[in-house]
Structure formats: structure tokens, C-alpha cells
Amino acid sequence: MEDTRLSTSAKAEKRAPFSNLVNALPATVPFVPPEQTERQLGRRFQLRLGANESSFGLSPMAKQALIDAAAETNWYGDATNDALRQKLSRLHGVPMESIAVGAGIDEILGWIARLFLNPGDGVTTSHGSYPTFHYHVNGFGGVLHWVPYRHFYNDCEGLARQAHATGSRIVYLANPDNPTGTFLKQEDIRELRRQLPADCVLVIDEAYVEFAPAEDVLPLDANDPNVIRTRTFSKVYGLAGARVGYAIAHPDTIASFDKIRNHFGVARAAQQAALASLADSDFLNRVIAFVNEGKTDYSTLAQELGYTTLPSATNFVAIDTGSEKAARWWMDALEKQGVFIRVPGVAPLNRCLRITVGNQEERNILAHHMKKLKPQVPINEETR
16 A cells, blocks of 8 residues: 655645745744843843833732632633623723723734734834834734834824825824833824824823823723724733733724634633722722832932933833943843843934833842943943
């Protein structure tokens, strides 16, 4: 009988080709995780201040919910996220039908790109904005169009002009912004929405909105079909490792997400932890107070080092060192001291050290290292 099994080499020759889109994409990921850097260094970071995770932990109520939910991990989570959506509906005063829950904002940004983009469609965003969004746009064949920041703020007029010039289907805006920390008041966002093309969706990433002045945040309106707001439990609630985020949008948009989303993407325990977090307003307020205190400490430290900080409505601070050379030197020097921070990759943001607000002990250690290292900083010829 003839042996019809393929040899290893023959199998390799007959590998099914990847799609043209995938073949054209670079072999990159949005971020190098700190764990990968630790493996390369052969040691753990002493301070983990580069991913804007919470240094203040999670609510004791959320921690207990995770413990209680562990015994039910053999069950899938509720695919409709019903209890969490009900709670969010009451909290924000919008219908349940206007809320979708996903595995963090990162997953939801992928839904948005898939829902609205055909290959070749334009997307407008600030040059230097969230790389994971860019990753999803590229992955679904969209074309990114960039608008420079204006004095470290998102340039709303520039975004609107670019959206019209390119026929963009989506404009993406993080507010409060990452990586600068700056914040646009509701009147600025309203004007941007007014200026956009009629068939363009405004995506407002509000991962840090709990740290912004509540009176200046654009009120939620689930009736506008061309606005999507995204929020997360990763920052102020301290559940970055649980991966829970949500979108608030027109019911038609939410219903369309159901056509494409992973219905079991949010773990049962993560849903329970998020629910418990919403019930602990005292913890939420304490974290906000701790972060505000820490931002004041960072501002003082920057002044002592001869630098300035950008205004921040987030849980991190961007310290402007004056030059890319200095910022890169600081990042490398602090890494050698066991301190993980990040430097944005696009000018003029690449002059800045983006540092998560740590707890008091972490801030003390950081200040010690930076004051010790300051005399070694190379002279910045461009700022002399």
C-alpha cells in the first residue's frame, strides 16, 4: 500500500499562505512587556513605574470577590456580562443596551477597528498616541494619519482638518491623554465632535477619566451614534491583571459589537472583581487622593532636578527633561538601578520621562536614585 504521509520537508513546502494583509505587517507588538526586559536583564525590577498600573493595589472588596470566585473558575463567565452592565448602567445613567464589556480597552479598540474599517480606510489620531490602537488599525487594513500635538495637548482643530482631508472613518482621542497626561475640557471635545465629518466616529479613550476634574468631563450621551467612550478597571481600580474594560455607545453600535466580540472574553472572576470595585467608593476616593499627593511629589522632584512636569489628569506624570538625549539617558540609567519607566517615541514627547505615580515608599526610592544620578546626566547641546 502506498504511503501517503507527507514528509516534514514536503509539509513545509505546502504550508498555507498567510493573508496579504498579514504578510505586509511588521513583526512587532505594541509594547515590550517589563517581564521580557527582566528576563533579558536576569533580574526583577525594584520599581515598576512604566505601565501606569496602580501602585495602590485593589479594593479589599475586589480581592475578596476574586477569592470567592476562584471556586467557580470551572464555569465560564456570563457571556452577556449582565450584572456588571446593570451596575454600570445605574452608575452612569445610561441604558444597559449602550454598554459593552470586554477584556480591557485594548480588546474593545480592536472591535472598533473591525466594526468600522474597510481595507484602505483612513483613521486620524495624534502622532504619539496609544500604540495598541495603531496596532489594531494596521491589523484590519486601516491607514493611519497623524496630527502633531500642540504644546503637549491633542490638537482638536488639526484632528478635525485631517479627518476631512483624508476622509477618515475614525478619529481616536485619549482624554486624559496618554502619554502626556494632559486633559481637554468638555467644551473642547464638543467642538471637535461638531467639526468632524458626518460619517466619522469619534472614539474617546477615557482610561484615566477618574483622575480628571469631574466637572470638566464631557457628560455621557449614549444617543450619539458617532461617539464611543471607552473606560477601564485597570487604572484607578487596580485590576490591570484582570482585564476588564467597557464601552459606552449608541445601542446600535453595542449590538453590532455582539456580532464580532469574543463572548466569553472576560473571566468570571474578573467580572466579580469589577462589580465589587464599583461598590467600594471609599477605596476609589483614597486612590485618587494618593495619586494627587504623588503627583505633587513628582513635581517637586522635577524642580529639584532642574526639570518641569506636564499637567497631569492621570495616574502618571511626564517629566520634561528638555531633550531626547537626556530622556533616553535617564531611562537607561534608571533601568540599571532596577527602575522601569518609559519614554514616548515621538518628538517632542520623547523629551519626557513618563513615570507612574508610585506609593510613598516607591517615590522615595525613585527620588533617591534620580538625585544620585543627576550629576551624571550628559549636557544637552540643544538646550544650552
